[in-house]
Amino acid sequence: MDNSKPNLRDKILGLGKNSLRKSYYLPLRESTEGLQRYKALLDQTCDVICLLELPSLNFIDMNQSAQNFFDIDEFIQGKFNLLNKIGSDCKKTISAWIDCAFDERNIPLRMNVKHHSPALGSRDIELNLSRVEFSKVDYAVCVIHDMTDYRKVLDALSQSEENLRITLNSIGDAVIATDRNGIITRINPVALELTGVTLPEAIGQPLNKIFITVKSSDRRNPEDLIFSNTNIRHFATLDNHSILISKDRKEYHIAESSSPIKDDNGKIVGSVLTFRDITLEHELENKLFQSRKMESIGQLAGGIAHDFNNMLTGILASADLLQKKIDINESAERLVTIIIDSATRAANLTQKLLAFAQKGKLISQPSCIHEIIKNATSMLGSSIDKRIDIKMALDADNTCVSGDPGQLTNMLLNLGVNSRDAMPEGGRIFISTRNVNLSESCPQCGFMGLPPGDYLKLQFGDTGCGIPSEIRDRVFDPFVTSKPIGSGTGMGLAAVYGTVKDHSGAIEIENSSDKGTIFNIYLPLVEQNSAANSSKTHNKSECTLPQHECVLIIEDEEVIRLTAAEILHELGYKVITACDGIDGIEKYRDHQEQISAVILDMVMPRMNGRECFQRLKEINPEVKILISSGFTSEEAMRNLNIDNAAGFLKKPFTITELYEAMLSTSGISSEKENSHK
């Protein structure tokens, strides 16, 4: 015996550890245990899992859940059939699937149906069928998920989602929500409209691809509203100076703010951005700003123009006198002409400056309101809808008002345009006038602040849609309009109001309903004949020197005072001068008998022209006062009853202008005319 190989010998004797005949015990046990494990696994699964014979659909195998689901107490292979255990409504689909289950594509079947389980009641199920091959035999694997609870959760979720959606859609502001990476997860219709994209275009996109803004100040990209160093900001509100650029390149001024979305643990999971279109407000703000700016410029320009005018008066008048007084040679004559032309151009420039400021534009001349109305309606008639009929009842006897015919025409045109817009289908405009006397007790004199007296009442009505009640109180405020955005400035009635006020009048809405609107305008009347007075041109060669007349000049500007005195002296008047209102009063008292007329400057220190005017009238109600002014503030003009003045001398003035002004002062002129006769 070979003892060197004891192990090998044992093996040959059949006594080795592995000296077994074929034994399947171990592998069999392992595979059996494996199968039991799988069965336990399958039985513990909530899903219904079955193996079915094809094409009969008899159950070959099923897990415990399937037995419960199909209410099978004891499973016997081949005894039960799927088609007998499932609702009749899906039998057809399953049969159709079997017909095509054997083709190469082997498309699985998935269907969602209602199922009535004897044990579990009505259930929503998802039934899956697929063909499998095992040992060259075809079977179907049937897996059924019970979706009932899942469906409930889904329904609740979708309800909640729907509520959220409706809420978001109902918000008047634009809302965009993003995840923590700035990817858009929600967007409401207002936001879609402003950004110009559709819902599918927006969802899933980075916010900065959809919400594109620039700063309105420099059109640079603004700092990121949502992210700060890649972290979501805790809160951010930007000023209202962003411009949103929509997909179709439209631009909107917006006001925007963002805030983080936090989960229950306070962790930031996204952000929500809200913004609104403030383009209109922005425009109004701009207009208001512009208007205030213009007002300031107007004040400034008015102030400069005043001083300018005074100086130009001196230059012009002096040049005039120079031309007359001395016997100058030809070349000197040409130089004087240059001075006069330049000064005249400068005076025109000053007038333009005042016009730009919309101040001092008021020409206050006696005007016939009926002529103005006729003029305006003929303009209106050619520009408005032919279906709008304009009726007039011009019954006033006295039609003379003091003011600027251009502004009054514009006022009527503004009212007409307003009426036209209120009557898109056509209608009627009616304009009537009559004379009224307002007493102290009437409402117009009360809250409208009109002094009692004779007025022209202009009634302007239409048969339009009326002014909405919510803006009726503010209808004369600037920028208030009932018209659609873009079609009205809201300045029409404000301008009307301004014009009426400029003319010391008042305006009221008598009535406004869906049947129409009626405005009443009151303008103070002046004497009829003053309106007929037209200016005459006088050649300086025709000027005849008056005799023994004495004129008091009250003027603070020495240049003008001396110039005017020199001119009047040249014209043959005696002249007394005063350097301000108080000095003027004293001088008038001292020489009242002598003085036949007063030239009164309006803007002076110590005592201004208006007070001085009243004091002079107190001393002698009959005194003839010629008002001299290059510019008077609106306020001053309104409070001055200029109709009591004998005339108006616009500074700067030439000799001719001064002479004509003196002639227009009736007393003087008549005496002068007489003296000529």
Place this chain on the structure above:
Amino acid sequence: MHTTVSRELRKFLAPEFIFGIGARMKAGVYASNLGMSRVLLVTDPGIVAAGWLKDVQNSLREEGIKSTVFSKVSPNPRDCEVMSGMEQYRASDCNGIIALGGGSPMDCAKGIAIMVSNPGHILDYEGVDMISMPGPPLLCIPTTSGTAADVSQFAIILDTSEHNKIAIISKAIVPDVSLVDPEITVSMNPFLTACTGMDAMTHAVEAACSNASSPVTDLYAYHAIELVADNIKNAVENPNDLNARYNMSLASLEAGLAFSNASLGAVHAMAHSLGGFLDLPHGKCNAILLPHVMDFNFQSAVECFKKIGEKLKLSPKLNTKELRRELMQTVNGFNRKLGITDTLGDMGVKSSDIPELAEKAVDDPCLLTNPRQAGIRDLESIYEEAS
């Protein structure tokens, strides 16, 4: 009777087998019992020509069992044949193997079974108890009487790169069922009958003399010696003598049961080396080497050889020396009468080949149970004596 009965632990393993005329017709039933539905039928072209395959296929068909035939098997089956058989098994999705033939198809079938269940190459499983996973069901129908592969745990495969026969010895390759049908053996020619018969004799003698023999193996070993001695001449001379064929089949079976459990000795160790080296018929090699090995072993197993003398009908009165001479002459006599007269030299073995043959033989596991320990020099001198 010898008195030195071994009391060591012994195991006896035998497959389930059906023995008798017409046993082959049970192929279908047993294949079905073993759960086969698609069968790899391993055989060789000679068997196909003899018509035995049809009988088996008909039997399988009756049971609804499909079969695919693998018949590319050489005498001394090759490693590559095992591998291609395994591929055919897999490609045909078989679930069982039936071997129909002599030692070569049966050993090849065993190799295929190993490779179906285990990874790697068939040569990886050389040695004892190297197989961890049993193969699929294996049913053997022997067509010769001698090889006994139908009951043994042996499979001998030719390593074609080394020209060496390797022995795979494992209980796992004992067939599940053997159908031993003496009727099939009538188709063997006289020379094949002689060689396989002397193979059976060698199995029986070596099992009897093996130092791993046991009382149970002895029962089969000595009875097999007696059956071969009494019937081999008749079987060779009268191929259709069913009685002789029956007894030779029984002898082969019994010798197989004996050596499968008691193992073999130097004859097989040397014959494996020889067969691998020159691709010589296994039975013939055994027959030539047997008398020389018996002479070499005699002194180490005198009691065994006394019993063998009894079975060979030698006089019980012979002394040891006479017995030794008589045994040599008797075995040589068988060979001569059966026409096995070549020496190893006649078969092409040169004296220069002997050291290499001995070197390979000394490593053969069969040498382990030889009653007398044999070194390389011992084996070389035995090869020389047989040349």
